[in-house]
Amino acid sequence: MDSELITVTIDGKEVKVIPGTTVLEAARTAGIHIPTLCHHDDLCSEALYQQTASTPHQGEHSHQHEESAMLSTPSSCRICLVEVEGLPKLHASCALPIHNAMTVRTTSTAIRHARRDILELMMSEHYGDCFACARNGTCELQKLCADYGVTSERFGRPHEPLFEKAEIGNIIVRDQNKCILCRRCVRMCALYQGVYALTTEGRGDHSRIATFMGKEMKDATCINCGQCINRCPTGALTERDDTDAVWHAIEDPDKMVVIQTAPAPRAAIGEMFGCEPGTPLTFQMNTALKRVGFDKVFDTNFSADLTILEEGSELISRLYKALVLKDNTAALPQFTSCSPGWIKFIEHFYPKYLPNLSSAKSPQQMMGAVLKTYFAEKNGWDPSKIVSVSLMPCTAKKFEAARPEMDASGYRDVDYALTTRELGRMFKQAGIELPKLDKTPFDDPFGTPTGSGVIFGATGGVMEAALRTVFEIVTGEKVESVFDHADIKPVRGFDGVRMAELTISKVGPVPEILSHLVPDFEWLKGATLRVGLAHGTVNAIRVMKDIEEGGPLSQCHFIEFMACPGGCLGGGGQPIPTDREIRAARAKAIYSEDATYVVRKSHENEDVLRIYREFFKEGPCSHKSHELLHTHYKERV
Amino acid sequence: MDPKAVHGFVGNKLSFSEVTPRDGIRMAAEMAPEDVVAIIGASGLRGRGGAGFPTGKKWEFARGQEGSPKYIICNADEGEPGTFKDRLILTDFPELVFAGMAIAGRAVGAEFGILYLRAEYGWLREHLDAALERCRVANTLGNNILGASDFSFDISIRMGSGAYVCGEETALLESLEGRRGDARNRIPFPVQAGYLGKPTVVNNVETLAWVPCIMVKGPSWFAAMGTRKAPGAWLFCVSGDCKRPGIYEYPFGTSLRQILSDVGAENAKAVQVGGASGTCVPPAQFDRTMTPGDLATGGSIIVFGPGQDMFAVAENFQHFFCDESCGQCIPCRLGNQRMLEAIGRMRKDGLTVDGERNVRQLAQTMTVASKCGLGQMSARAFLSILNNFSGELPGHV
Amino acid sequence: MDAQQTLRTEVEQLVRVHGRTRTALMPILQDLNRAHSYISEDAMLAVSDALNVPRAEVYGVATFYSYFSVKPRGTYVIRICRTISCAKQGDYHPAIAALFDELGIGMGETTSDGMFTIEQTNCIGMCDQGPAMMVNEIPHIKLTEASVRSILNEYRHAALAAKKAQ
Numbered sequence A: 001m002d003s004e005l006i007t008v009t010i011d012g013k014e015v016k017v018i019p020g021t022t023v024l025e026a027a028r029t030a031g032i033h034i035p036t037l038c039h040h041d042d043l044c045s046e047a048l049y050q051q052t053a054s055t056p057h058q059g060e061h062s063h064q065h066e067e068s069a070m071l072s073t074p075s076s077c078r079i080c081l082v083e084v085e086g087l088p089k090l091h092a093s094c095a096l097p098i099h100n101a102m103t104v105r106t107t108s109t110a111i112r113h114a115r116r117d118i119l120e121l122m123m124s125e126h127y128g129d130c131f132a133c134a135r136n137g138t139c140e141l142q143k144l145c146a147d148y149g150v151t152s153e154r155f156g157r158p159h160e161p162l163f164e165k166a167e168i169g170n171i172i173v174r175d176q177n178k179c180i181l182c183r184r185c186v187r188m189c190a191l192y193q194g195v196y197a198l199t200t201e202g203r204g205d206h207s208r209i210a211t212f213m214g215k216e217m218k219d220a221t222c223i224n225c226g227q228c229i230n231r232c233p234t235g236a237l238t239e240r241d242d243t244d245a246v247w248h249a250i251e252d253p254d255k256m257v258v259i260q261t262a263p264a265p266r267a268a269i270g271e272m273f274g275c276e277p278g279t280p281l282t283f284q285m286n287t288a289l290k291r292v293g294f295d296k297v298f299d300t301n302f303s304a305d306l307t308i309l310e311e312g313s314e315l316i317s318r319l320y321k322a323l324v325l326k327d328n329t330a331a332l333p334q335f336t337s338c339s340p341g342w343i344k345f346i347e348h349f350y351p352k353y354l355p356n357l358s359s360a361k362s363p364q365q366m367m368g369a370v371l372k373t374y375f376a377e378k379n380g381w382d383p384s385k386i387v388s389v390s391l392m393p394c395t396a397k398k399f400e401a402a403r404p405e406m407d408a409s410g411y412r413d414v415d416y417a418l419t420t421r422e423l424g425r426m427f428k429q430a431g432i433e434l435p436k437l438d439k440t441p442f443d444d445p446f447g448t449p450t451g452s453g454v455i456f457g458a459t460g461g462v463m464e465a466a467l468r469t470v471f472e473i474v475t476g477e478k479v480e481s482v483f484d485h486a487d488i489k490p491v492r493g494f495d496g497v498r499m500a501e502l503t504i505s506k507v508g509p510v511p512e513i514l515s516h517l518v519p520d521f522e523w524l525k526g527a528t529l530r531v532g533l534a535h536g537t538v539n540a541i542r543v544m545k546d547i548e549e550g551g552p553l554s555q556c557h558f559i560e561f562m563a564c565p566g567g568c569l570g571g572g573g574q575p576i577p578t579d580r581e582i583r584a585a586r587a588k589a590i591y592s593e594d595a596t597y598v599v600r601k602s603h604e605n606e607d608v609l610r611i612y613r614e615f616f617k618e619g620p621c622s623h624k625s626h627e628l629l630h631t632h633y634k635e636r637v
Numbered sequence B: 001m002d003p004k005a006v007h008g009f010v011g012n013k014l015s016f017s018e019v020t021p022r023d024g025i026r027m028a029a030e031m032a033p034e035d036v037v038a039i040i041g042a043s044g045l046r047g048r049g050g051a052g053f054p055t056g057k058k059w060e061f062a063r064g065q066e067g068s069p070k071y072i073i074c075n076a077d078e079g080e081p082g083t084f085k086d087r088l089i090l091t092d093f094p095e096l097v098f099a100g101m102a103i104a105g106r107a108v109g110a111e112f113g114i115l116y117l118r119a120e121y122g123w124l125r126e127h128l129d130a131a132l133e134r135c136r137v138a139n140t141l142g143n144n145i146l147g148a149s150d151f152s153f154d155i156s157i158r159m160g161s162g163a164y165v166c167g168e169e170t171a172l173l174e175s176l177e178g179r180r181g182d183a184r185n186r187i188p189f190p191v192q193a194g195y196l197g198k199p200t201v202v203n204n205v206e207t208l209a210w211v212p213c214i215m216v217k218g219p220s221w222f223a224a225m226g227t228r229k230a231p232g233a234w235l236f237c238v239s240g241d242c243k244r245p246g247i248y249e250y251p252f253g254t255s256l257r258q259i260l261s262d263v264g265a266e267n268a269k270a271v272q273v274g275g276a277s278g279t280c281v282p283p284a285q286f287d288r289t290m291t292p293g294d295l296a297t298g299g300s301i302i303v304f305g306p307g308q309d310m311f312a313v314a315e316n317f318q319h320f321f322c323d324e325s326c327g328q329c330i331p332c333r334l335g336n337q338r339m340l341e342a343i344g345r346m347r348k349d350g351l352t353v354d355g356e357r358n359v360r361q362l363a364q365t366m367t368v369a370s371k372c373g374l375g376q377m378s379a380r381a382f383l384s385i386l387n388n389f390s391g392e393l394p395g396h397v
Numbered sequence C: 001m002d003a004q005q006t007l008r009t010e011v012e013q014l015v016r017v018h019g020r021t022r023t024a025l026m027p028i029l030q031d032l033n034r035a036h037s038y039i040s041e042d043a044m045l046a047v048s049d050a051l052n053v054p055r056a057e058v059y060g061v062a063t064f065y066s067y068f069s070v071k072p073r074g075t076y077v078i079r080i081c082r083t084i085s086c087a088k089q090g091d092y093h094p095a096i097a098a099l100f101d102e103l104g105i106g107m108g109e110t111t112s113d114g115m116f117t118i119e120q121t122n123c124i125g126m127c128d129q130g131p132a133m134m135v136n137e138i139p140h141i142k143l144t145e146a147s148v149r150s151i152l153n154e155y156r157h158a159a160l161a162a163k164k165a166q
């Protein structure tokens, strides 16, 4: 790369930049804010480069065609216009790379007028009231209208909706009346998720965002990951709002309303209450949930640890079948199954590999299943009166909860899956100032906080938790003997695809709990366990391609897939905005929480050991656990 | 279909009929590429697609690029309302255009040419394929053209599918690459990263047709036709309310009045120069000349007779842009819709002071803020009509 | 072979002609559009699979260009120029009226026998000889009320003859 720096003058300030830096980026380094709408920090070239860096298939993209058009900013909203000395017209700073010294002005009467016109043009086809909008307060369009004093309606406003809002049956709800056609959703879906569920349809005055054949989202190849929602600057994309139904259940005296909370929302919900990203509010949230009226508050960490035991045991027994018994129905590598976006993704795009998926349900569903069985029995609750709610960072969890097969107990495992954003709204409606609350522990019997469960919220977390457990079970040694503080750093980080190895130099006796699965561990002695990780389904595509081509990932034994960039902490149901820096801050919160807990390994979670003693007495992957804790998948077109 | 069936009227003798394309290619084949660039540069030839960029400069720029392969693209998307010269050139002089492409290839070091033909000219396809075949047989296309060991060039034809914006060169490239015709960011330029990311020269049909003429007759012959500042001649497409619509060749510097008298439109009430993206000229300005700097033109001259309602004309143009905008950027997609509505309102109710201020401000924003030339020029016609014919609006005193 | 299989075979044949790259997308859609007067959902799915271009992208492209349609149209698609040089000719409105009258349909509609669809289009480069229209790929110029009726009759006869020949 040309390393000579170029000096540009922006609003009188001199900045030195690497050639190719955009004027927008240069202005930021000079502390000058230029408004943007079609640009998003996650969708700028640098972020996209990082997103795909250090993968086995560097430079190659999800689908066969090159994606240059998608990769470059569309510079279509034109709100980031600036003046460049010596050039006529105004120029979109997000698409203006610096190759020569230039003098730029980011504010002038002409610029302000143009920006205000652009905003008023957007409003001229915008139907909707801010007070009734899920994005009131986080809407970028609303904010800019306020900043630029858009008070008149010079170009008119529609008096009735121009489009119908399709809510029923859809988890991703689109309201095109609020869409400004910035295409962030289209690019996010394509470039991070590789799904390409969305496109621009039509031309000119007929342009709009649409799915293939203009189908509703529920009938499209959408995986419900919600990444599009999280990038949408307006209220044009939202998740189905289940808060009314949950309020209703809470207020029904006949119902026992139980909520489980996943790790990722705790590290993020504070952002909705003015906290810095990365402020964990786990126990304050428990207080708030009780205040709101939930009868029990459980920790999804419990079922995360349960998942590790089921999935880890499944891995051990698969390896045994494949490597020792030479049973070729035992598909390797085993794929994790806790990300419902990833599940729908593989069902749509790689159905051939469904046998590789772990049959273990996700922690959300496992918790739901034991709630209405084990817990109900133990406490004498009528399972038909339990309303099982979950707090998830994820919109796809709504889809998972609604899968018809998720009712092995005779009842829905989970009745309502709320996103972080929905719960934040419920708190606000209840007048709760979350950061100011006291701390309350989780309820028994699913309330032991464990580090292994918490890290499920970050990419690599499931793998780390699984490795801590599998290593100790197989070797009988402490994982700390290999990794300081049991921090398995090689699987952490944000690279799109990662791989790690762990050599099993000695083996121990098979613990009682697994004796029904393998006779001994001798066959694992000296073996090297190879694992892989991918987050953001576009990286999942890279992994799948590598596997198809017999590359290094095909040699892995276990691969963790997370549909969302950064894993659950970057989930589509998390507070808006979410971007690289915010994801990093949330990850930090998650790993520091892990470090503070006494129990940091799933197999040491006393609640989990108890349920195997009392309920799943035949151990993991046994008949009863299969019935309640495991599931199956289907091909989708 | 025989293209002659819709040939149309040609008002005067065209320079193109005086040149044998093969001679141009032979000269280029015998010359060093940089000398070809120099000749075109010296002639002062400017692009005929609308932007008027000096062709020699474009080629020089492309020649200096490192990427390979390089591409020569002939822009035959001719969609500007009132423009049909490329239709005639492709009907009567296809070999001249192909020769121009081959010479461009020679000049910049490209071996592949693509002719992007608008869907509406699909009926020319067979005729052009046959002409291409003739060129290959005559070895003015293909390998080792006319025996030159370092000169190979061939052309394929690709079709548009009905989109005016695909005449804009970056939208054209998107279309060729199998995508929606959304205009690209202008940096990098197509000569740096064009078709499939490779250095690409996009030239208009007429631009390319002049190339072999200049090679054969020399740059000074070409330059001598126009004025010192604007060398050369141009094909004008005349339509609308006149006695003899058709194609006319004029040197730069010709006055509008002269043209109107030649075509039989002395009583014109207004003339739209440059198509929907151009400007509307009132009689008081008929002495203006066809020169870059004065009346820049894409070759389109649409005459409006005394009976025409000029704001109905403006409405027609604005409707055109609403349809034909690629739709990606806000000032163009929504600006044109709001402008169209505003014209409808002023035709009905006249123009208030506030209303006029709003449309002028909107026009300004469309012009300075749109992403590509389509949006940037889409308010021009209306503004010039507003400036010169506001007396036609109801309630005007 | 069911309809979908036939389409897939057809697309494979087109892939052999135009290639299996993204740049083949437009030519393939053009051929399908010409052969069927529109590009059906199944056709787009077949193209998407054959070229490995996401189906939504195929749809985005198919809806951008005015010559393409994703909804069924008549065998003959009539595109009448609505741009200035044609629209301001004296014969323009009578010619359109004749079109509507003769076919008994309005703008954007298809005759019940599936023979004709009328659409509007922008300048087709026949401005010196307007009013003008295209019927599929063929331009018709200097339209008048009478010429429109006789042009339509010619297409009707052509269609009839083609049917008989079958």
Ligand SMILES: Cc1cc2nc3c(=O)[nH]c(=O)nc-3n(C[C@H](O)[C@H](O)[C@H](O)COP(=O)(O)O)c2cc1C
Residues within 6 Å of the ligand: B046, B047, B048, B049, B050, B051, B052, B053, B055, B075, B076, B077, B078, B079, B080, B164, B165, B166, B167, B168, B169, B170, B202, B203, B204, B205, B207, B208, B372, B373, B374
């Ligand atoms: C909206 C729009 C439409 C255009 N249409 C055409 C066209 O139909 N034919 C053409 O040659 N150039 C067209 N151009 C200009 C091209 O972008 C490009 O400048 C030209 O093809 C370059 O060739 P030249 O240098 O030979 O003129 C259009 C530009 C714009 C902004």
Ligand code: SF4
Residues within 6 Å of the ligand: A126, A127, A128, A129, A130, A131, A133, A134, A135, A136, A137, A139, A140, A141, A142, A178, A234, A235, A236
């Ligand atoms: S999308 Fe934004 S501007 Fe529109 S109603 Fe919602 S908050 Fe208001």
Ligand code: SF4
Residues within 6 Å of the ligand: A172, A188, A189, A193, A195, A196, A197, A198, A221, A222, A223, A224, A225, A226, A227, A228, A229
């Ligand atoms: S939810 Fe995910 S898969 Fe669905 S459209 Fe949005 S980004 Fe694409």
Ligand code: SF4
Residues within 6 Å of the ligand: A178, A179, A180, A181, A182, A183, A184, A185, A186, A209, A228, A231, A232, A233, A234, A236, A237
């Ligand atoms: S739905 Fe949202 S993200 Fe997508 S184009 Fe519309 S405003 Fe932009």
Ligand code: SF4
Residues within 6 Å of the ligand: B165, B182, B183, B324, B325, B326, B327, B328, B329, B330, B332, B333, B370, B371, B372, B373, B374, B375, B376
């Ligand atoms: S100016 Fe119009 S045609 Fe050009 S990019 Fe913008 S919307 Fe598209």
Ligand code: FES
Residues within 6 Å of the ligand: B081, B082, B083, C081, C082, C083, C084, C085, C086, C087, C122, C123, C124, C125, C126, C127, C128, C130, C132
């Ligand atoms: S205006 Fe109708 S063909 Fe040009």
